[in-house]
Amino acid sequence: xxxxxxxxxxxxxxxxxxxxxxxxxxxxxxxxxxxxxxxxxxxxxxxxxxxxxxxxxxxxxxxxxxxxxxxxxxxxxxxxxxxxxxxxxxxxxxxxxxxxxxxxxxxxxxxxxxxxxxxxxxxxxxxxxxxxxxxxxx
Numbered sequence: 001x002x003x004x005x006x007x008x009x010x011x012x013x014x015x016x017x018x019x020x021x022x023x024x025x026x027x028x029x030x031x032x033x034x035x036x037x038x039x040x041x042x043x044x045x046x047x048x049x050x051x052x053x054x055x056x057x058x059x060x061x062x063x064x065x066x067x068x069x070x071x072x073x074x075x076x077x078x079x080x081x082x083x084x085x086x087x088x089x090x091x092x093x094x095x096x097x098x099x100x101x102x103x104x105x106x107x108x109x110x111x112x113x114x115x116x117x118x119x120x121x122x123x124x125x126x127x128x129x130x131x132x133x134x135x136x137x138x
Contacts, residue, residue, distance in 0.1 A: 065097070069098060069099030070099070074099070075102075077124065090104075105120065
């Protein structure tokens with residue numbers, strides 16, 4: 001067993017199902033390591049993911065406009081350091097979905113709940129309160 005504090009800030013090779021995976025552990029707050037597989041052993045996969053999400057699977061105007069936020073609310077929260085879902089794209093999507101909201105999360109990235117839980121909660125709690133005020137789950 002590897003002590004968790006010894007992996008934070010380092011690449012580690014893990015053996016899973018007979019395959020080696022090189023992964024990176026970031027600091028997640030309070031000395032807790034956060035496994036970051038995208039930033040580690042598979043840059044071509046990450047590049048492919050970015051292309052898919054921003055080009056191949058780009059939703060059309062009609063698809064975005066057809067989302068019925070009266071049936072299911074849409075609230076997009078995006079960190080300004082999230083390079084997989086840039087704030088400009090999230091804002092653009094929210095602007096094209098009738099009734100959607102957009103919350104930019106300053107100083108946060110793709111895993112805000114791990115990067116800075118308090119800052120993330122400060123962004124998330126108002127959205128949850130709005131959902132409750134609008135008659136969503138109590």
